[in-house]
Amino acid sequence: MKNISDLPRLPLGLYPTPFYKLESVSKRYGRDVYIKRDDLCGVALGGNKVRKLEFLLAQAKADGCDTVFTTGGVQSNHAALTAACAARLGMKAVLVLKGRETGERRGNLVLDDLYGAEVHMVDAESYEEIYGEMRRRSAELAAQGHKGCLIPLGGSTPLGSVGYVNCVREFTVQAMAAGVRIDHIVSATGSGGTTAGLLLGARLFQPGAKVTGVAVSGDPFDKIVPELAAGAAEILDCASAGNPGDFEMVENVGAGYAVPNPQDTSYIRALAWDEGILLDPVYTGKAYSKLCQMLESGNLSGDGAVVFVHTGGAAALFAMDLG
Known part of the structure; x- marks a missing residue:
């Protein structure tokens, strides 16, 4: 495998971004829930x-x-x-x-x-x-x-996806330093590249962890994400094959892409009140809402930590009604 650090890269963000436990959320759901704050990457209002x-x-x-x-x-x-x-x-x-x-x-x-x-x-x-x-x-x-x-x-190209392979490597180091074992990694999926990078990164640095993408549009991400992950693996000269069940796509599109779901608003508001974290109604709000619903229904197996990757997007809060 090639070293990611050897690929041409411009230092645009401030890394590593914070990785920490959402104490109030973890208490509410009886499960350790961590967040990777890529909304705090130091450029504009941040984001993946x-x-x-x-x-x-x-x-x-x-x-x-x-x-x-x-x-x-x-x-x-x-x-x-x-x-x-x-x-x-x-x-x-x-x-x-x-x-x-x-x-x-x-x-x-x-x-x-x-x-x-x-x-x-x-x-x-x-x-x-x-x-x-x-x-x-x-x-x-x-x-x-x-x-x-x-x-x-x-x-969302194979080369772009490498950025999120690197993200998993980054929070793997952070999790190890905190003594955290990760079972699940969850993020919004809008074009597929971030989820593809998380998938390949998990296979390389978090074997045994499951990656769940929350689709916010109707694109065929079941095909798009593995194809992008395979392309990123080719760039890194590494195997892309994983274990059965290490990847899943779920959806929370609602009325359509970029149309807020009224049912997500309570989850967006709760995270703002409890943790001071802002989610947008297009990507992260829909993904976090779905994650909470999965926690409520007991659909996330195991007893290890769940990591929510915050991919940014707060500017949309100033452009549309939450519903």
Whole structure:
């Protein structure tokens, strides 16, 4: 296996991020519940995309790119964090977002503007149309002497997933120092790359732990996640095969992607009151709500710790009603 530290990587985040026990939550459910605070990674309002961008933008820089194109929904955390990281590196960010232009600037759109990103709204049926628009704009810039890097939705590529293999390695060290044995790792799944990295990372550094992704959209993550994990394993020159039952996808989509579920609000509010931790209604709120429901129903086997990976997204709280 290759050493992750030997791969080209730009130090964009402040790591390690905190890893600690949620005392009130653990008492409520009679189970040790820990949190990995990747919302506190030191860039913008934090989030999981920074670990991916450290590898993806290192590759872009190595390729001589001066412009970064990416996409997502109107309130995309990935797009805002890409803009933030690109600005730090002296690169131009062009965000081609899937949605209608309304003239409103709230939530992540405010951050996009603060980081100097060029933002385009495209009312498209599919992301294939969006990628076509990104390629068209990149070709226009190329004719002006610039070189663009196209990063797909969520930065979910095999190389991006390596960032979350590294995250598992990081909190494995933290757990060992705290004397914690991990049985379950749970996170939101919006494009698949983070969960893929957690899956491969668990197979390498936490054998026996089960990874559960909570889908917040209707994409076929049962296929997407293992494929991305296999691609990351190829980059690291390691085996990707695991044990039966070490990975599961569950869903908490509700009315649709980026549409808050009213039933999640009580869980979002409880974590804010009990622990002072903010969750967004698009990703982390849906994932944490599902985790709590699984704890309530006794669906998480074993007596080891459960780790919730907080993937950020707080800006969405300032852009939509919780319901």
